[in-house]
Amino acid sequence: MQGIYIHIPFxxxxxxxxxxxxxxxxxxxxxxxVDALHREIEQSPYAGAHFDTVFFGGGTPTYLDGATLAGILEHLTRRFAIPSDAEITCEANPGSVSLEQLRTLRQAGFNRLSFGVQSFHPDELRRMERIHTPEEVVQSVAWARAAGFTNLNLDLIFALPQQTLERWAASLQQAIALQPEHLSLYALMLEPNTRFYHLYQKGKLRLPDDETQVAMYRLAQQRTAQAGYQQYEISNYALPGYECQHNLVYWRNAPYLGFGPGAVSYMEGRRWTNIKHPREYIRRVQAGEPLELEWERLTGWDAVAETLMLGLRMRAGVDLAVLETRFGLPIRAHYAPVLGQLTQRDWLERDGDIIRLTDKGLLWHSEVALAFFEK
Ligand code: SF4
Structure with a gap:
């Protein structure tokens, strides 16, 4: 499996x-x-290569009109071998879509939409500085269905400032009531250089305590399971057959090709990141200069640890025998002590050659991953 990622930075x-x-x-x-993006696609050395998934993310891809997005997709399908049953996703902001735009996307070949919903409470949305309302989410989902989309994801965030377990439960319930095929439910992460981070540093952001955050996560697991969703990754839930194929490419540490400012690519064991600011990206494309900001080659045990870190996000886990064949390294023997310690802590369970996080381990993924990098 290989995927293409398109970054729309607006x-x-x-x-x-x-x-x-x-x-x-x-x-x-x-x-x-848009002109620079077309040029970058045109100049790709991977012309003709086969890709199973395409994902337009951002930013807000639906900031661009339907015809522009359709034009970019059409260019990709001319340039690369993308089968007719490929999963083709566009992220969409419920505050910036129209029925006409979604119809254009569907006709162009997009077959999956991922809506950034985040919450169904107007005050929480305002605090996050989202541009949409809960009513616009309901309207967008109805438009997506009317346009012919049968594969929808809704993104929600929990552990928001001042959020209670009850308010999270209410948002979750409204999301499930819209019957999306897929739900991505992430805990809020405070990232440096965000307004939330600075507010938190000044003591002006009241976040739910750790115990409440865990209760929110467990509630998400329970409510989605009751509604027929399967948790197939730490934060992702799908009706059977609707797992996001593009994200599975990342979690399997499989190859992907990114276009646009800041887009990351990972092809033939080499990972590189494009220059981030759109202005500099455009200038470099126009000047015919390299777009790479940084690159690295993933080899040996670093590549194995990275593959384990990503693979253990999936509830299906990782098959160590398959990894040994892929990397040609004695993975089972090398990690035997680490695997023993992690199993003893009840963070990891082993089923023959398959290892996966336990229910408890889902909360400790970063620590588990670190243990493989530190070996
Ligand atoms: S979270 Fe907000 S600012 Fe960030 S990419 Fe999404 S819509 Fe844009």
Whole structure:
């Protein structure tokens, strides 16, 4: 499996918690950006390569009109071998979509939408500086269905400032009531260089305590299971057959090709990141200069540890025998002491050659991953 990622860096407003490579008030750059993106796609040395998934993320891809997004997808399908049944996702902001735009996307071949919902409480949305309302979420989902989308994801965030377990339960219930095929339910992360982070540093952001955050996570697991969703990754839940194929590419540490400012690629064991700011990205494309900001080659035990870190996010876990064949290294013997310690702590369970996080271990993924890197 291999995937293509397209980064659209524009947003209507910068949300208080967001550290993504996204920018507000850069309207003047939209047209040159689209032109530069087409040029980057045209110049890719991987022309003709096969890809199973395409993901338009951001930023806010739906900041661009339907025809522009359709044009980019059409260019990708001309340039690369993308089968007709490939999963093709577009992230969408419920505050910036229209029925007409979604119809254009569906007709162009997009077959999955991922809506950034985050909460169904107007005050929480305002605090996060989101541009949409709960009513617009309901409307967007109805439009997506009317446009013919049968594979929808809703993103929600819990452990928000001042959020109680009851308020999280209410948001979750409303999300499930819309019957999306997929739910991504993440805990709020305080990232440096965000408004939320600075407020927290000054003692002006009241977050739920650790115990409440764990209760919120467990509630998400219970409510989704009751509604027929399977948790297939630490923070992701799907109706059977609707797991996000593009994210599975990342979690399997499989190859992917990224286009656009800040986009990351991982091909033939080499990982590189494009220059981040759209203005500099456009300038470099126009000047014919390299776009890489940084790169590294993932080899040996570093590549194994990275693959374990990502793979253990999936509830299906990782098959160590398969990894030994992939990397040609004695993984089982090398990690035997670490595996013993992690199993003893009840963070990891072993089923023959397959290892996976336990229910308890789901809360300790970072520590588990660290143990493999430190070996
Ligand atoms: S819409 Fe998404 S990408 Fe844009 S600022 Fe908000 S969280 Fe960040």
């Amino acid at each position: 947003c209507h407003r910068k949300c208080g918690y967001c550290d993504f490579n996204s920018y507000a008030r850069l309207d003047a750059l939209v047209a040159p950006f």
